[in-house]
Every structure is written in C-alpha cells, then in structure tokens.
Amino acid sequence: LSCLGDRKADDFLKAFWTSRHGRIQRGRLFHELKLRYSSKAQIFSLSKELSQIADTFADLAVADSDLWKGHGVTTQEHIRALDMLGGLQTHPVLLSAIDRFTPRELPQLLQHLVTLILRYQVIGRGRTGRLEIACASAAGGIYSRALKSPRAVWDDLKAIVPNDVDFRQQFEKYVETKASRARYILRELEMHKTRLSVPSKAPQTAPLTDPEKVNLEHILPKHPDASWGPMLAHDAGLISECTDRLGNLCLLDKASNKTEAAKSYAHKAQAAYAKSDFLLTSELPAKYPAWNRAAIEQRQKDLAELALKVWPL
Numbered sequence: 170l171s172c173l174g175d176r177k178a179d180d181f182l183k184a185f186w187t188s189r190h191g192r193i194q195r196g197r198l199f200h201e202l203k204l205r206y207s208s209k210a211q212i213f214s215l216s217k218e219l220s221q222i223a224d225t226f227a228d229l230a231v232a233d234s235d236l237w238k239g240h241g242v243t244t245q246e247h248i249r250a251l252d253m254l255g256g257l258q259t260h261p262v263l264l265s266a267i268d269r270f271t272p273r274e275l276p277q278l279l280q281h282l283v284t285l286i287l288r289y290q291v292i293g294r295g296r297t298g299r300l301e302i303a304c305a306s307a308a309g310g311i312y313s314r315a316l317k318s319p320r321a322v323w324d325d326l327k328a329i330v331p332n333d334v335d336f337r338q339q340f341e342k343y344v345e346t347k348a349s350r351a352r353y354i355l356r357e358l359e360m361h362k363t364r365l366s367v368p369s370k371a372p373q374t375a376p377l378t379d380p381e382k383v384n385l386e387h388i389l390p391k392h393p394d395a396s397w398g399p400m401l402a403h404d405a406g407l408i409s410e411c412t413d414r415l416g417n418l419c420l421l422d423k424a425s426n427k428t429e430a431a432k433s434y435a436h437k438a439q440a441a442y443a444k445s446d447f448l449l450t451s452e453l454p455a456k457y458p459a460w461n462r463a464a465i466e467q468r469q470k471d472l473a474e475l476a477l478k479v480w481p482l
Contacts, residue, residue: 192305416469
C-alpha cells in the first residue's frame, strides 16, 4: 500500500470497510476484518482487492490525478471543492460510487456531496459522527445497489441536511476565518449571480485557483486607519465581532496593498469596489451607502438568499 503516501493505512481500511460493509468503529476494524476474511482464499481475495482500491483511495481528493482526468472539468472542480471544504466522510461514498455509477452520473452525485458538506458541516457546524453515519449508510446502499442513482443517494442523505429555513439562518451568522473557504463560497455566489444577471459573460474562476490575481478583501479592515475611528468609538465590538463575517468579505480583481485596505469605506467604494469586474463587489457602493454593523448584517442576509439557490436541496 505504498501508493497511499502519507495517508494512514487504517484510514484507508476504514473507508474500504465502510464502503462495502457499513460504518465501523476504528478500534474494531482489524477484529472484524479477521472475522470476515478468515480463510486463505478470502485473505488472498481481500489482498488483491485492497491493492487495486488503494490506488483509487490515494487519488480520491486529488482533482488532477489520473483517477479523475477522464471525468471532465466539472467533476474535477467538485473533487477540489470537497477536499478544500473538508469532505473526508464522503470518501466511502466515492469508493462505492466509482464502482457503481457511470462517469456521466458522478458529477450529479458530487454536486450533492458538496451541498451536503457545505450545508451540514461548513455552515451548519453539524456533528461529524452524524455525518459519518449518514455517509456510511449511503455508501452501503450504493454498493449493494439499493441506491441506484445520484438522486436516490441524495434522498437518503437529505435527512441530516439543514432545510432552507435553518440554512438561511445559519448562513446569516456565518463566520469564516479560512481564506480558501471564504474564496470558494464567494466565488460560487459570484458565478451564480453572473449567470443570472449576465448570461453571456463567462464567470471568473480565478478567486479559487489564483490568489495572486484576486484578493479576498475585508471591507471593514482588521487594522483600520483613523477614518474608522468615530464608528468604532460608537460600536467598540465591531472589529472583533464582524471582520470575519462573510457579509464583510468581498473579492477584488487585484491584490491591494495594506495601506489601501485600511482606508475608509467611502474611499474604497469608489476607488476599488465600483470598478470591480465582480458583480457582488461592484454593487456594494449603490446597495450599501455606509458600512457599519447593520450593512454587514444586511449584506449577509442578501448573500444567504443567493446561497439557497447555489446549494439547493
């Protein structure tokens, strides 16, 4: 199993077992393996199967690996998103699906898995154990052919996915300190906005793929200059409570220097935001004449409404 690289062997064995036989506690894994594969013939068969599947497991989260090269850009984007969002619990589902679903079906399944992780784990902060149980059930259903389509898998998983009311409320309060996740969410919202508003325009993909070209901007800076003084005097908790709110973040076409980033909202709105090629950024000056706690909360509510369409049930 040298192809696993730095991945732990028991992580692989646990994902393999789950994809075939259902959820198992890590501490019982080797005991159950010995019970199920006890004869020489069974052990030989298992060894051969593990050797084949190890290559697949090693490449599950690597979008540009040989495993995914023939599956198209959409599939690769979903794999990249799952890896960035932290979708380890979906690996048994993928191991089963690769055996049971066609390359044409996989993009739909992957989109559902991205929505699952985004809604339940990233935004909803759901318990990992519950997610693992749901994914194990889905993986088993796929492998046994009880779940014969991506839609059937999604219907099985939806029991743990926050409904629209809960998702909207959770999204409205969402705080993200990881730049890669914030970039991804804003990019997906931006792409959907572009498709709705300017169907003929090709949405930018650079926010996720090239941080050197696109800056993740804190509208209310973490280290503001003196122009923000009066507002901060009125709302002392604004920086600590709101700078990492998604409503306070936007994408800029070029990385601005720290001096510009610290300047007043009025200055940045006209010098940078209004000129941006990103629709969600360029609309800031007109939709939010001033930038304060109320504006941040309102913008996050506006983004939440868009998120319901980007990651639908």
